[in-house]
Amino acid sequence: MTGRAAREWAVPERAARTDEIDPRLMRPAGRTDLLQVLVDHDAPAVGRCPGCGTPVLQRRDCPSRVIALCLLENKPFPVRLAHLVEAVPGARAGRDAAADRDAGRQAQDALPGLFEAPARRPETRRTQ
Numbered sequence: 001m002t003g004r005a006a007r008e009w010a011v012p013e014r015a016a017r018t019d020e021i022d023p024r025l026m027r028p029a030g031r032t033d034l035l036q037v038l039v040d041h042d043a044p045a046v047g048r049c050p051g052c053g054t055p056v057l058q059r060r061d062c063p064s065r066v067i068a069l070c071l072l073e074n075k076p077f078p079v080r081l082a083h084l085v086e087a088v089p090g091a092r093a094g095r096d097a098a099a100d101r102d103a104g105r106q107a108q109d110a111l112p113g114l115f116e117a118p119a120r121r122p123e124t125r126r127t128q
Contacts, residue, residue, distance in 0.1 A: 016063035018087045028089045037068040
């Protein structure tokens with residue numbers, strides 16, 4: 001028995017096009033819209049996404065779902081979707097550097113609030 005999947009289950013990797021992703025992602029969207037995109041494009045099983053019909057190998061591979069999740073978590077797009085950065089408002093590509101994350105955290109900590117922000121520890125690299 002081999003460790004590879006059967007040929008009939010192999011879905012070729014193809015680049016997502018702008019007309020294939022959810023139109024709600026093409027305009028400046030609020031958190032509620034992004035959460036709705038996540039719900040609509042959550043494929044219950046391997047096969048096709050129920051929201052857009054995109055063939056998916058894994059349960060969470062729908063491009064619309066990945067884009068909405070990146071926008072919600074303010075993360076850069078993965079490499080396979082980096083070509084869509086220009087089309088989606090608020091999207092970014094590339095890698096986050098520790099200095100960028102630190103600057104973002106300091107800006108958030110400086111915002112006025114009811115309580116003083118707790119002191120943060122520097123980032124440590126986790127190994128498992």
